[in-house]
Amino acid sequence: MDERLVPGVDDVLLVVDVQNDFCPGGALAVADGDAVVAVINRLAGMFAHLIQTQDWHPEGHRSFASAHPGRQPFETIEAPYGAQTLWPDHCVQGTRGAEFHPALDLPGAELIIRKGFRADIDSYSAFYENDRKTATGLGGYLRDRGFARVFICGLATDYCVHYSAVDASQDGFAAIVLIDACRAIDLDGSLAEAMEHMEGAGVAFVTSGDIG
Numbered sequence: 001m002d003e004r005l006v007p008g009v010d011d012v013l014l015v016v017d018v019q020n021d022f023c024p025g026g027a028l029a030v031a032d033g034d035a036v037v038a039v040i041n042r043l044a045g046m047f048a049h050l051i052q053t054q055d056w057h058p059e060g061h062r063s064f065a066s067a068h069p070g071r072q073p074f075e076t077i078e079a080p081y082g083a084q085t086l087w088p089d090h091c092v093q094g095t096r097g098a099e100f101h102p103a104l105d106l107p108g109a110e111l112i113i114r115k116g117f118r119a120d121i122d123s124y125s126a127f128y129e130n131d132r133k134t135a136t137g138l139g140g141y142l143r144d145r146g147f148a149r150v151f152i153c154g155l156a157t158d159y160c161v162h163y164s165a166v167d168a169s170q171d172g173f174a175a176i177v178l179i180d181a182c183r184a185i186d187l188d189g190s191l192a193e194a195m196e197h198m199e200g201a202g203v204a205f206v207t208s209g210d211i212g
């Protein structure tokens with residue numbers, strides 16, 4: 001984008017899953033995942049409204065490979081709602097891994113939306129769980145508050161950021177991904193696929209330098 005994007009009162013910054021388990025040393029570490037923290041802290045100062053998501057699984061969650069005897073992390077299974085990647089145990093409710101990165105500094109966050117708490121359904125998107133039907137309530141919340149544009153950043157680009165951005169767009173919001181404030185897992189080309197899917201859904205991409 002050649003025009004600068006100045007966040008206004010109708011805009012919200014959605015900070016996705018910046019949790020210890022997705023950062024180096026965590027159970028499902030994203031390469032360089034903690035590099036987003038400083039970028040997001042700086043961005044946060046430019047937005048009047050901040051919302052965070054927190055991946056929040058019960059022990060034994062069905063997205064964990066450990067819940068499927070003989071299965072390994074990063075394999076894919078057929079869940080009742082479709083294909084589901086199996087993950088290492090991560091972001092278990094109440095554990096240190098599920099806490100936000102300690103340097104993430106967002107005291108002004110107005111809502112923290114937890115997702116993935118239903119034992120049998122995973123939820124990548126902040127809007128709809130992986131059955132693509134069960135709503136988290138975020139769409140209604142954003143509409144009730146009158147927000148028009150959702151700026152999205154965090155972890156991981158190809159999973160939770162990806163599905164959140166597509167759903168934001170399909171739910172009628174302008175969806176803008178801050179690409180340098182995201183990092184990807186990139187499993188078997190998942191990043192390239194995610195970028196295509198987001199583009200097709202009308203998601204815009206900018207860098208943090210375009211803001212403010």
Ligand code: VGL
Nearest residue numbers: 017055087155156159160
């Ligand atoms: C995520 C895989 C499993 C994410 C969450 O935040 O992108 N990815 N759970």
Ligand code: ZN
Nearest residue numbers: 055090091116
């Ligand atoms: Zn998860």
